[in-house]
Amino acid sequence: MKFSEWNFNEDLLRGIEETGYAECMPVQELTYKEVFKGKDILVQSQTGSGKTAAFLIPIFQLFLESETPREKKALIIVPTRELAVQIEKEAELLGRHLDLVIGSFYGGVGYTQQEKLIREGVNIIIGTPGRLIDFNQSGKLKFNDIDILVIDEADRLFDMGFYPDLKKMLKRMKPREERRTMLFSATLSVQVKNLAWEHMNEPADVSVSPENMTVDNITQGLYHVGRHEKMKLLLGLLNSLQPKNVLVFTNTKQAAFEVAQRLGLNGYDAEYIIGDLPQSKRQKVIDGMKSGTVPYLVATDVAARGLHINDLELVVNYDLPEDCENYVHRIGRTARAGKSGNAISLSCEKYVYGLEAIETFTGMKIPVLFADESLYVEDKSAGRYFNLERSKHKFEEAERGRGGRGRDGRGKTTQDTRKIVQRKKPERTRPHAAVSAGTAAVAKEEAVETIVRRPARKNTGKRTDEARPVRAQSPVETGRGKRPAAASPVKKADKKPAGKTRIEDRLKYYSEKYGENFTASSELLEKDRQKRSLIQKIKGIFRRP
Known part of the structure; x- marks a missing residue:
């Protein structure tokens, strides 16, 4: 069904068309039918299925149908900062011709700009639980003013420990009969169903099969490879396939850092993002990936959701995920919005045990591929060790202006530059x-000391009577x-x-x-x-x- 067939506001429809949307995706069409009947909805849909527009467009339309659109407020709760920023950008595109204020609220950045949005009367609030609760407790943001509530990626919010925060926020909102609620989740766990039963008003169920998305649109492949051979195989695949852009997933922060460093030493301009990377740095890397200036990105599962990259050619599971659901979220970064994509997994002896659960969850066997010797490329970084914590420590020292002082590059003080330095003490009068x-002048003259350069002396274990310079x-x-x-x-x-x-x-x-x-x-x-x-x-x- 086309967007033009719906009875949307003219300014809203113009924004939809200028964004490039023509045909409704399944989750969008099913959602619109239930929402415009006046119902709450409980949607089971994977990321990349078009669900962002599935809840943004109804919010805009419902606001525009009211007599006072500028007085309406919608709250969209998301698990990560990246997802908040992405939804904000899409909302700005779809609502470019509407007189509504849109803003995102998340931690890791200052409060000034976000407080300004609240003072301006923000209509669509997109945020993570922590920052939203901060503003609510300070009295700057009132949850009981919310007319439409959207909980996006509810299962991910629960996995990250936000279930108590969600319940706290919901208790401070209007009764469920007086607001509209939409909940989106990749899986309908017991917690998701309990939340829907307690805080939603007889929601309609909308389900989009995950198998259709993972199997039909993505070409998958799996290599069984030794743990210490994975980098050689990854380099061979990049050399053979020559993808325009690649997203590589690892299971740990240390592995993400190490893979990015090794790719860099082998001539691939790679960056990495992990959970505790500063927000400004993380956002800069993600923007670079989207614009094309960063063609190779290594990430942990923190980027598996909410990271929208148009026309991503290849996803590589450098480590098979230990959670089978994360496999779907990872490869869902490619083949977005009905497009096709490629996903390759490297199964080593450490993470192969998760393969059976992944294949059970997706309902298919991942095709096994075989690599001949030509696909293994020499790793120029072989034999080198990369430590994330040490790198962070050096970065912090450099930020404070103290990094590398008196060092030889390996963290050791060199003998040939060592000097005997006597701190000058302030003169004290008895x-x-x-x-x-006259006496003081003479005493000061005698106290002048010359800096002595002394070569390192081998410790023979014997005492020596060598004269030392004494002042x-x-x-x-x-x-x-x-x-x-x-x-x-x-x-x-x-x-x-x-x-x-x-x-x-x-x-x-x-x-x-x-x-x-x-x-x-x-x-x-x-x-x-x-x-x-x-x-x-x-x-x-x-x-x-």
Whole structure:
């Protein structure tokens, strides 16, 4: 059925046609029939089936049919930031001729722009649970104002632990009889059905078979290969097929990082995205993949949903997914919107045990392909080790401006550049003596030290009497209880006077020790006299009569 056959608003239909939509996909046609009957809907449909337009277009149409469209609000809850951004972009395309405000709300970015959207009276709110609850708790976003609720990829939200958050949000909304609710999920688990029963108003069931999408439109193939041979085979496949763009999936963050690095060393300009990659960096990589500037992308399952790339030629499961549903979501990145695509899986001894569950879930045997020796290409990165955590640490150091200082590139300090550096201590004037200006100048001159470059000395286990450069220390720099440098020819004092002796005794002691005459300033003498007077008074208080 064509979009033009529906009784849509003229401005909305113009946006649909300019976006390039002509024929309704099965999930769209089935959804429209139930929604425009005034029903809530529970839709089972895989990603890539056209479900985004299945709920956006009814939202626009229902708003436009009301007397006050600008006062209406719709909330679309999604599991990931990428999916929120993608839905926002599609909504802007479809509603380009409508006077409605559209915005996405998710964590990892600042609040300023999102708060501005709320002040402007945003009509279509697309967001992840965490940020939405933040705004609600601060009183800036009211859930009881929501007229239409959409929960997209509900099974994924539950897998990520958002079930309690969803229930909390639903309890703060209007009663189910006073709002319209649409729930989309790839699978109808017990949690999904319970949520629908408790918070939806007798929803109509809409189901689009996943087998049709995975089998009919995608050419699949599987290679059985040793774990340590997978990179060679991947390089051979890329060299043989010469795809315009490729999305490679791994099961771990470390593997995604490593595969991207190895592809780069073999001449393929690859990037990677993982769960804890900064949002700005992740979005930049995804935008580069969509625009064509990043032809090779390695990702974990965080990108398996919500990542829409038009005309993606090839998906490679470098690791077979451990969850059979993720296989469908991964290969669903190609063959979007009814187009054809290719998906190749590399089955190694570590992840082969998930193959049976995948074939049971999809209802088909994945065709096994055989690679001859010519398909294995030399890996120029062989023998090298790549550590994600170390790379993140170096990146953080570089960001702080401290990365690589005094290093030789391997994280070790080089011997030939090692220097003996003495920190310069601030000069301190003793409270009991004052040094004349001439003496202080001489002492400062003697304290000047030259930086010494010393070659590394082999540790023989024997003690050596090798002379070491020692700087003479002035009496000003010599701390309490420290002996002066051995090189000083001055006569040593027999014994340092006790701390409670008179100033005259201490001056005599330092004159004998350093061979120079010291005099006390009048200010110091006056302070000493006052101190002794105060001490005598205190002692007099406690003296027996």
